[in-house]
Amino acid sequence: MGSRYSVQYVPSAQTPQPRQVQAEVENILGELDQQLSLYRGDSEVRRFNELPADSCRVMPPAVLALVQYGQSLSSASEGAYDQTVGPLMDLWGFGPGSRQQQVPRPAVLALTRQRVGYRHLRIDGDQLCKDAAVAVDLNSVAAGYAVERIGARLQAMGVGSYLAEATGELKAVGRKPDGSAWQVSVQAPRADDPHASRVLGIDGYGVSTSAEHTHYFVHEGRHYSHLLDARTGAPISHDLASVTVIHPSALSADGLSTLLMILGPEQGWEYAQGHDIAALFVRRDGEVLSSRGTPAFERMAGANVPGK
Template identity: 30%
Template structure:
């Protein structure tokens, strides 16, 4: 795995920057720490953390815990990692909270519409689809956290793309904590988590991306500390189907991809796993129901809607004035 490391002086601490390949993209990590920080050990542990999550939760890897669970017969208990158990349980909880707007069992729909690992011919797959509502995960999935095992009660394919990346970001943060570092920013794509401050009491600056599929540009910049941020949007993984733009996020209530309406949702939360999953759920709920859920849950959420050739924003919590 290729990893780049850079460091530069800053006050009485040094800034250290790390990056490496993971999940078909790259992770990034930066921190301010004393000059005697063991850089080699830290970057090894960061690499190991994201690799472990990918090896456990990827449905693109034949040997992952998730793939083995997907291939297991209904009713059969399968040993899984403690991390996967935690993610599955939290996914079930958020699915329950959001009225099934978040569902870890969307894998069959993702594959059918050409966004999964085994569906290279997207048009042919989409034309064969017969969308159907998905049962809530707590009706067909049992997780024994203490025994580190899980079983499906029906033939369902799990997909953790709406939560695993956020969990991997949290794992990067836990690595920083284990190394005694109190000021850091870690992330994978648009999922980020910050702790502490930069020198001179400066907060971490994080950009919110404008939902544009042709190029990348910042829509806004937030200053954060001790919080995680995640964005779900329609502008990275999408396709045209019968003249309609559809994207990879599935609506569990229909079993079909989302289209139109909300372009992106950004959420702040205590953990990046939660921010990731809630951002996905709010995309599914849409502007009106999503805004109401965010208010009821007291979430900081920014909704970006497409209107003709322009964009309109609406927010809750710290984004309410947006």
């Protein structure tokens, strides 16, 4: 996936040796890289993307599961979140097929948008089909899915307490040897302290943060993020700096944090409240950052403060 991973776990008499655990984890990551990567020409997703319109291809369960989940997020966001934005990512300079980061001409943008749209995808049994020449990009949920797969494998090997992380998405289950929960620090700036954070004890939850400043470029004084709103074909333009989501599923935390970032501070907040999502929103007002958590986040944070 062009990134890094880490796994910490509490061993017991029943758990395998660390080398075996590492080998099992890397087998999962290697398999998913072969299936989901946009940076290798022989991946299952790349092969599907190269097909013309009105084509189908038998795909691995992982690809079908992620597309199905992505379709549900696209429908819920009225198309703001869309896993077929690959051509737009390349056009703006954020995708694997990019030549340079740029603000495209309106005519070129309009032409590229014709190759984007989640409604052009459908799942037919074990096949993924498309009625237009769309390209699938699963990067917004691949890491969360990988963490879920790693966690399931660890538990199958007898590991009952672990903290697994891939490309920044993580999940913590169980307790450390001293009986305390795994601790996760979440950025929560205040007007009087832009570097403030909140430390939570996590057991049985995935944690994901989506941020506009992780990949961007500046053109003529304007900031362009890698997060695109498929409804406009352009990078997000609101003042939301990041969203952190805590969810029992690392996959859901990964997808929802991206969804809420794209929707923005008002629409995203309404969506999170309406779906009882534990989310922390960080907004930017010039150089000043501030944060607030949804009621679900505050309930969870209050019940999972280390030492309580």
